[in-house]
Amino acid sequence: MSMTTFWTYDYACALHEEWKFLRRSRWTKVKALYIMTRYLPFFLIVMHLYLNFAPIEDPNKCQMLINVYSSFSQISIICSECFFMIRTYVLWNSNRIVLVGLLSTAFAMVVTSVSIRFATTATSYFTTSAIPGTPSCPSRSSSVLYFISFIFLFVFQLVLIILTLTRAIQSWRSTKGPLQAILVKHNIFYYICGLFLSAVNVLVPALFPNSPYYTALELFQVCILAILATRMHLHLWHLDQHMHSSDALIYISMSDMSPADCTV
Structure with missing residues (x-):
């Protein structure tokens, strides 16, 4: 619930800038x-709440929901990291x-992360939901191998x-x-x-190893990465628009993925 509140607050704070970006920017692959x-984390938050609060007694339904949640979680992380990868590529001209x-x-x-996740989600099990006495199936595996995927993500981010x-x-x-x-301009933070x-x-x-907060930490990272990536893109797009309006000659157009000779 706290993650839902935080995400909603961030969305409300950036709504004006985001709406301007969605209306004025050209339709490109980066915009898609x-x-x-x-918006993918919205779906993940709703699904996470459903997995933890809804009474689910069918093991097949439980496993299907876990697989869907894990798949969209992976897609969200990949999309967020794509922005950082594009930014790094642009910075290197x-x-x-x-x-x-x-x-x-x-x-x-x-490939490695997806293989590990789907191999370990098969060992997920029923637990008691946030409502006492109600069975549920949080998308959590009893195997620590499930979180080895974060090691690969850590190495890539490094x-x-x-x-x-x-x-x-x-x-x-x-x-x-x-x-x-210089570090601020390069979005290092x-x-x-x-x-x-x-x-x-x-x-x-x-x-x-017995902590019950694995999925909460995972969802927190998924949402924060999405916020960081989209905020960075919004900042660069607005900066690009400002430099266009000021008739600047040297800039990096993050929105069009067309780097210039200088870094911003």
């Missing part, structure tokens, strides 16, 4: 990705070597941070400007926040 990333490396790493991470930091340091050395300002959440989802199952 934005819509999917932004569309370097094809960087692109191939990122896509290869992302593909290996997705690679993105290293690439972004390298680019930020190069920019700092060439401009001799304040390092903090968005990357760090996502990395921290992945670390939490790795450490909690390892340190507290």
